[in-house]
Amino acid sequence: MTAVEARPASLPQQADGLVFPPGFVWGAATAAYQVEGAHDEDGRTPSIWDTFSRTPGKVAGGDTGDVADDHYHRYRDDVALMRRLGLASYRFSVAWPRITPQVTPDALGPVNAAGVAFYDRLVDELLEAGIAPAATLYHWDLPQALEDGGGWTDRRTAERFAEYAAVVARHLGDRLRTVITLNEPWCSAYLGYASGVHAPGRTEPAAALAAVHHLNLAHGLATAAVREQAPALPVAVTLNLAWVRPEDPADPADVDAARRVDGLQNRVFLDPVLHGRYPADVLADTAAVTDWSFVRDGDLALVHQPLDALGLNYYSPTVVRAWDGTGVRAEADGHGSSASSPWVGSSDLEFPEPAGHVTDMGWPVDAEGMRRLLLRLHEEAPGVPLYVTENGAAYPDVVAPDGGVHDTDRIRYVDAHLRAVHRALADGADVRGYYLWSLLDNFEWGYGYSKRFGIVHVDYDTQERTLKDSALWYADVIRRHGLGGA
Ligand code: FCB
Numbered sequence: 001m002t003a004v005e006a007r008p009a010s011l012p013q014q015a016d017g018l019v020f021p022p023g024f025v026w027g028a029a030t031a032a033y034q035v036e037g038a039h040d041e042d043g044r045t046p047s048i049w050d051t052f053s054r055t056p057g058k059v060a061g062g063d064t065g066d067v068a069d070d071h072y073h074r075y076r077d078d079v080a081l082m083r084r085l086g087l088a089s090y091r092f093s094v095a096w097p098r099i100t101p102q103v104t105p106d107a108l109g110p111v112n113a114a115g116v117a118f119y120d121r122l123v124d125e126l127l128e129a130g131i132a133p134a135a136t137l138y139h140w141d142l143p144q145a146l147e148d149g150g151g152w153t154d155r156r157t158a159e160r161f162a163e164y165a166a167v168v169a170r171h172l173g174d175r176l177r178t179v180i181t182l183n184e185p186w187c188s189a190y191l192g193y194a195s196g197v198h199a200p201g202r203t204e205p206a207a208a209l210a211a212v213h214h215l216n217l218a219h220g221l222a223t224a225a226v227r228e229q230a231p232a233l234p235v236a237v238t239l240n241l242a243w244v245r246p247e248d249p250a251d252p253a254d255v256d257a258a259r260r261v262d263g264l265q266n267r268v269f270l271d272p273v274l275h276g277r278y279p280a281d282v283l284a285d286t287a288a289v290t291d292w293s294f295v296r297d298g299d300l301a302l303v304h305q306p307l308d309a310l311g312l313n314y315y316s317p318t319v320v321r322a323w324d325g326t327g328v329r330a331e332a333d334g335h336g337s338s339a340s341s342p343w344v345g346s347s348d349l350e351f352p353e354p355a356g357h358v359t360d361m362g363w364p365v366d367a368e369g370m371r372r373l374l375l376r377l378h379e380e381a382p383g384v385p386l387y388v389t390e391n392g393a394a395y396p397d398v399v400a401p402d403g404g405v406h407d408t409d410r411i412r413y414v415d416a417h418l419r420a421v422h423r424a425l426a427d428g429a430d431v432r433g434y435y436l437w438s439l440l441d442n443f444e445w446g447y448g449y450s451k452r453f454g455i456v457h458v459d460y461d462t463q464e465r466t467l468k469d470s471a472l473w474y475a476d477v478i479r480r481h482g483l484g485g486a
Contacts, residue, residue: 018422019482025132025433026478028082028455029091029390031139031183033065034442036095038072042114045101047141048151048192052199053448063448069440070463072118077465079125081456082439085471086478089132089177091389091435093139094119096164105149105156108163116171123175132177134389134435136238137165137222139183140192140199140445147200152188152211152218155294162221166229173230180311180389181222184240185215186265190342197446203340206290213294216272220303237273238311238389241266241376243369244318247352253322260285260346261320274381276304286345309432310377311389314370314417316363323348360394360451365413367420374424374431385432391417392437394444394451397468405457405468414470418483436474440465 033049053064071078082090098115100108119135126133138161146157169179182188191198194208223235242265246254263282271279277300283292341347354364370391377386393413397405414436425431441454449460455471458464477483 017480017482017484018419019480020422021425023432024481025088025387026086026474027089027091027134027433027435028085028087028439028474029435029437030069030071030439030442031093031136032095032098033068033139033141034438034444035069035071035092035440037065037067037070039064039066041072042098042118043101043112044095044098044115046144047095047097048144048147048199049141049445051144051147052201055201058201059446060448060450063443063450065443067460068443069458071440074463075118075122076125078440079122079129079131081465081467082126082131083129085455085467085475087131088478089134089433089435090126090439091134091136091180092122093136093141093183094168094172095141096138096161097141097143099167100164101143102145103143103160103164104145105154105160108160108167111167111171116167119168119172123172127175133172133175134178134180135168135172135176136180136183137161137168138181138188138218140188142199151193151200151202152214153193153207155214155217158214158218158221161218162225165222166225169226169229169233173226173233176230176233178234178236178309179226179230180236180238181219181226182215183238183389184313185212185219185237185269186240188215190264190344194344195340195342205344208342208344209286209290209292210294212268213292213299216269216303217299219273220305223305223307224302234308235305236307236309236311236387236389238313239266239269240313240315240390241270241373242318243314243366243372244320247319247321251322254320257320257322257346257349260343260349261318264343264346270380272300272303273307274304276300289345307381307384309385309387310381311387312370312373312377313390313437314373314388315361315391315393316359317366317369319352319354321350321352323350359409359413360396361447363393365393365416367416370417371420371424371427374421374429375427378424378429383430385430387432388417388421388434390435390437392453392455394453397441397452397457399457399459399466403466405466407455407468407470410455410468410470411473414474415483418477422483 053059102109189211193202196203244261246258267279438453441452441458444451457466
């Protein structure tokens with residue numbers, strides 16, 4: 001064997017930089033409510049985010065997703081941009097209120113052909129451009145009629161979700177690369193029902209735990225429903241896991257605080273999905289809030305479906321300490337602030353102000369967390385291909401007098417995180433792809449349009465798109481299938 005052949009063929013190292021394995025997927029992501037606009041077109045009915053964004057004081061600047069990036073009408077141009085960047089895959093989400101706009105808690109209602117047609121056109125356009133479509137079924141835009149019947153606190157929402165998933169699989173399943181059942185159920189459950197900074201804006205701790213379970217159930221039921229319709233279509237779920245560390249590893253109270261965050265954010269989703277159980281410590285920590293009687297016999301077996309892939313969304317590390325009775329208690333959530341804690345049953349937590357560089361969200365940067373989480377998933381879900389389904393950063397970008405957007409901080413951020421992915425690969429993690437959040441500046445939930453995550457700048461007055469330097473840089477990474485020297 002020659003020296004060259006002795007090098008692991010799947011992960012070539014070059015003196016001048018890092019090369020990714022053959023077939024590694026370079027992508028970018030968006031979500032329906034954040035980019036589509038066309039909120040009342042072609043039969044779409046309101047989602048909880050339409051209602052929430054119209055509720056005074058909920059979204060910065062009173063912004064709504066009514067128009068957003070007008071992606072609904074401009075998807076052709078946007079796909080052309082993706083092609084120009086060389087993207088191998090586009091992760092978008094399907095808006096449930098377009099697909100079955102008349103859904104009620106007890107019946108899915110008819111399929112809306114005009115709503116399905118939009119995703120048909122989008123998927124075909126992508127395929128024509130050589131870009132693999134990856135569709136998320138639920139990126140937070142629950143039909144309002146379902147929330148009116150209890151939303152994710154009600155088991156029927158999970159049942160309707162599985163029926164809706166079957167509809168999407170039946171219509172698009174032959175052309176999708178992957179279907180992702182849920183995006184970040186942590187946010188849907190705790191920010192939607194406990195801290196209330198996301199739609200539907202409820203602040204009921206017990207409801208948040210019922211939502212956790214019904215989201216897990218929805219994932220399991222939808223996975224089975226998709227497989228029935230489109231057996232060859234890979235099914236995944238996307239979780240925003242925390243790389244959580246105690247502020248003082250020698251202080252047992254801080255260590256316990258980290259355990260609680262790990263339980264509520266990571267294990268309450270990983271354990272049922274991967275192992276068919278709820279973590280005993282989380283059940284104990286939350287016993288005063290609920291007896292978990294919404295978990296019925298047989299549910300955990302339904303949640304525990306084999307996965308074809310696992311998606312990790314990672315932005316920022318988490319450091320936690322036990323609340324000492326003086327500081328700000330447990331309101332940090334990364335998506336706005338609120339007097340109510342998302343940490344149900346564990347509100348005696350405190351998140352120290354990060355020191356050093358933070359993004360425009362106030363989030364600290366440490367790519368090591370992504371490597372650690374990928375390795376954790378690799379160990380906990382052996383044989384399941386991993387994807388980074390979101391990673392990126394907000395910075396206050398402006399179009400410079402020369403017409404460009406010189407977002408060096410974002411390039412530095414993404415570069416560091418891609419290096420972390422490469423290290424995880426070298427350590428053996430089976431990472432198959434990376435989706436940058438986001439293709440476009442867009443509606444950043446409670447922050448409205450005030451935070452820009454895109455590698456493409458959007459002028460919200462004219463809908464003009466401008467490639468930021470990060471987009472040109474990413475195109476170069478894709479073309480070279482790797483990174484230059486450090
Ligand atoms: C994630 C969401 C995504 C976007 C990024 C910044 O939690 O999935 O829609 O808001 O954060």
